[in-house]
Amino acid sequence: MPNLCAxxxxxxxxxxxxxxxxxxxxxxxxxxxxxxxxxxxIEKSSNSKAGLGSGFQISPDGLIATNYxxxxxxxxxxxxxxxxxxxxxxxxxxxxxxxxxxxNDLALLRQDKPGAEHIQLATDTPKKGETIVSLGNPLDLGMxxxxxxxxxxxxxxxxxxxxxxxxINPGMSGGPAINTRGHVVGINVATAGNQVSFLVxxxxxxxxxxxxxxxxxxxxxxxxxxxxxxxxxxRIIESILQADWQRRALGEAKVVGEIVPAIQCWGNTQEDxxxxxxxxxxxxxGQDVVFLADDFNSGRVEYEFFWLEAEDLLPSRFYAEYEQxxxxxxxxxxxxxxM
Numbered sequence: 001m002p003n004l005c006a007x008x009x010x011x012x013x014x015x016x017x018x019x020x021x022x023x024x025x026x027x028x029x030x031x032x033x034x035x036x037x038x039x040x041x042i043e044k045s046s047n048s049k050a051g052l053g054s055g056f057q058i059s060p061d062g063l064i065a066t067n068y069x070x071x072x073x074x075x076x077x078x079x080x081x082x083x084x085x086x087x088x089x090x091x092x093x094x095x096x097x098x099x100x101x102x103x104n105d106l107a108l109l110r111q112d113k114p115g116a117e118h119i120q121l122a123t124d125t126p127k128k129g130e131t132i133v134s135l136g137n138p139l140d141l142g143m144x145x146x147x148x149x150x151x152x153x154x155x156x157x158x159x160x161x162x163x164x165x166x167x168i169n170p171g172m173s174g175g176p177a178i179n180t181r182g183h184v185v186g187i188n189v190a191t192a193g194n195q196v197s198f199l200v201x202x203x204x205x206x207x208x209x210x211x212x213x214x215x216x217x218x219x220x221x222x223x224x225x226x227x228x229x230x231x232x233x234x235r236i237i238e239s240i241l242q243a244d245w246q247r248r249a250l251g252e253a254k255v256v257g258e259i260v261p262a263i264q265c266w267g268n269t270q271e272d273x274x275x276x277x278x279x280x281x282x283x284x285x286g287q288d289v290v291f292l293a294d295d296f297n298s299g300r301v302e303y304e305f306f307w308l309e310a311e312d313l314l315p316s317r318f319y320a321e322y323e324q325x326x327x328x329x330x331x332x333x334x335x336x337x338x339m
Contacts, residue, residue: 034117038086038137054136054175062114066174068107069291099212104204122183126150136172158262161198168197251307277321280307
């Protein structure tokens, strides 16, 4: 009987916990829905949507945060595209692009008519394993709430990204991830699938907001982008040059491997009974890039080596095989999907 009572109490506790969580999520959405927006990229000639994302108001004067990749086409071709917002209650309006951080994939905009509600940025970091909630507009289905787990800053990257165990879907880019107190701890940015998603840490957004407040409305966004890319390039080069370059065997040669944790190396050996030349490969690459446009990115570090060997082969035949291998050589690309 005592065991039965204990099981009933445990079941009751689980049911109550699930009900309390549901109430908590519902309350969070109800309290902060007024600060959430769909960000629309509008093609001027057709006056039709060309892209969608999410955003959220972060100040009483109508500042809205989103991802840079949501608004990138409006930056590169302002004569063709304009930006609009749609609130969860159906209110529409125009957006002005104020400042950008291409390295951390962030953009700051302003509404033509500031909304009545805004959401605060967190000043403390969640604990690993803490539940946080991602908000956004997946697949143009309307604002959606997705609970998940905070797993700290993901390792193996040149760029700080929070590992979020939750499903960020297309259209949710630029939406906030909030803690149970309703403060923003990150910004939706990318997914690798299978409940592995990534957020930009909120301190990057706080820095962008501070930059805009200090610099004012006269920013040249092309100059800002140029400066950010050069600074980022210098940061990455210095981190690589200052590292301890350990060499590893590749065939009978020695080559560098994973110089810094942000670079990962992969190997393969190609042997074929019909081909007298054996090839041993080693390819090393950084896992992330800086998004600039759908067909252009920057910031990738990549180096590859291969060793060819053969026995009793004429030099001319060996050279012909080498020439053929080099003619089809292309660097490996392993992108993370933007949302």
